[in-house]
Amino acid sequence: MFRPASLFIATRYLLRGQRGGFANFVNLFALFGVTLGVMVLTVVLSVMNGFESQLKSRLLDRVPHLLVSSEQGYSDWPKRAEALESQKGVTAVAPYIDGEVMLQSPEGLQGGWLQGLWPTDPLPDNATKPQAGQYQLVLGVGLARKLKLLVGDVVRVYLPGRSIYTPLGRLPAQRQFTVIAVVDLASELNDVLAITNYQDLRRLYGKSPGGVDKLKVTLADPFATDTFSHLAKPGESLWDWRARYGDFFAAVAQEKRTMSMLLVLIIAVAAFNILAALAMLVSDKRRDIAVLASLGMTPKALKRIFVTQGVGTGVLGSALGLSLGFLVTEHLNLALNLVGLGGMAFGYGPQGLPVIREPLQMGLIALFVVVICALATLAPAHRAARIDPAVVLTERD
Incomplete structure (x- = not known):
């Protein structure tokens, strides 16, 4: 089956890695960071969606x-x-x-x-x-x-x-x-x-x-x-009703935004790890890149290798994070009850913590992660495209 060379090379490095190299470790750490960030963001937003919905239905039901x-x-x-x-x-x-x-x-x-x-x-x-x-x-x-x-x-x-x-x-x-x-x-x-x-x-x-x-x-x-x-x-x-409770709901919305911004920092750190991993990969594979360039691969195609690898990390991390977030929210109250931190312990009643997953919200999280991971690849990709084959291939080890 035909595949573009840049996509084939990026997939090879993304899935097979460098067999224990330090850059591969950093890339795996970045993937773990993206997955963790998406999972935690999914869980926290789902619980806060539940709280907000409960406040709307129970508080505004009487007001x-x-x-x-x-x-x-x-x-x-x-x-x-x-x-x-x-x-x-x-x-x-x-x-x-x-x-x-x-x-x-x-x-x-x-x-x-x-x-x-x-x-x-x-x-x-x-x-x-x-x-x-x-x-x-x-x-x-x-x-x-x-x-x-x-x-x-x-x-x-x-x-x-x-x-x-x-x-x-x-x-x-x-x-x-x-x-x-x-x-x-x-x-x-x-x-x-x-x-x-x-x-x-x-x-x-x-x-x-x-x-x-x-x-x-x-x-x-x-x-x-x-x-x-x-x-x-x-x-x-x-x-x-806003004359009496408008400030209260505004405070809840502000808390939700603040928590989201703090959790986004986890994803931002993971994006910096992607940048570092790709920068080390460019330094480690300068000769390979020079050979590809000498064989006729254009600078745009070279850039696509690294952009594809970074975007692939974002897509894979988002998919894993959303899947784990769905599993955690699905069984959150059961897990809390097992460790004695269930809804009854904190006054939420036998039904436990309210959880509402919003598909549009989850889609926006995944899109944001992919975009920030793609932006993190631009600098290493630009550096790789500027490698001069004549200089690199004549260098002595």
Whole structure:
């Protein structure tokens, strides 16, 4: 089968090496570095993708994506909700109320965030929904742990933003609630969130139980809030989730980018090893290169030998790294459980660390590795192409 001479020679050196030469050792070390870098980058990005996805699904599942509010309230809120639901990208609209509260149990006092649950809204883990007029609470597991509350316990809720007049003077509005469920929200909301019935929370704020002055808009893509800035009519206010949690998600994204940059340094070191290995190969094979040039091989063909060898190292290292990364991520939680570092040990639950492999991301990693390995070959390849056969072949050993 016909093969170009440059490809044949590059493949021979790449696969067979130099039989124990130091340049071959450096080349193998470079291949190991590329493989290790791609594998670690694949594993870390897959785990961080899982964390990011979990935060999006569990945190933004309880936080309103958009809030449309009117100080005068909505006399016909179903009509306004229908108009909002007709917008492309809007999946649901429901009345909403929330507020910052203080919760007091016999064991202490904690600040929290109290949401009013509309009857059609879902709850995590299919928890029992609070019923109107019963003053019932669903607590995040972290908040319940801080207050040492169990299902059936009674907790007093204070509204610092609203006060009432009593014979003892002006006091914060307050009410006793019964805990009916404790849920795991798999996010920082576990430590602050409490949920009660929509009508009960309206009463606690001194508002009409059936009134509506805020509408919660749920989007198919919570990160596309900028495209819905036109939803508010004159006299309405528009709020999106980024006002409360935008900085948090920005910090997560920044951490992901920083980790990626640090791990890319492993691949960069491997690329320098490829450069060093090819530079030593050029020095060691000066006579062979001179012979090829004297037999008619052009400088471009000589360059292709070394570029092909470097690119081949990148392709082989990427393939091995991605394969090992896939195996590691596939069995990551099993391996962590075997050494006692599983998800339960670090609070991730029995399902373990979340892992999401993105094919496009993996493809970009492989492409980046091949490109950086190709760039590392340019200097040695240029040096090889400049070798003068007349000078080299007349040199004495």
